[in-house]
């Protein structure tokens with residue numbers, strides 16, 4: 001369950017922003033999560049709820065925006081979007097070469113938060 005340390009890190013960012021902006025209650029946290037990050041929404045909310053007990057972020061809702069996976073082909077160096085669930089995952093649509101460098105899809109960060 002690697003969501004726990006991830007959510008701990010995310011919560012630190014949230015609480016830092018909350019303190020800096022003197023908010024009394026965090027209502028929602030908008031996260032950007034790459035689709036290759038291997039994080040599950042259900043567990044993220046579960047651990048977030050657990051970690052935020054008795055903090056200003058208690059009861060806050062996570063709103064997750066899933067980021068597409070973008071790779072750069074190791075054969076033709078073109079960038080392409082690829083679908084992790086598909087059989088064509090990691091295959092370049094330009095030259096049909098296989099594999100390359102992952103440019104995005106593993107990221108996770110706080111995009112925005114709703115508070116009052």
Ligand SMILES: [Zn+2]
Nearest residue numbers: 073076092095
């Ligand atoms: Zn290619």
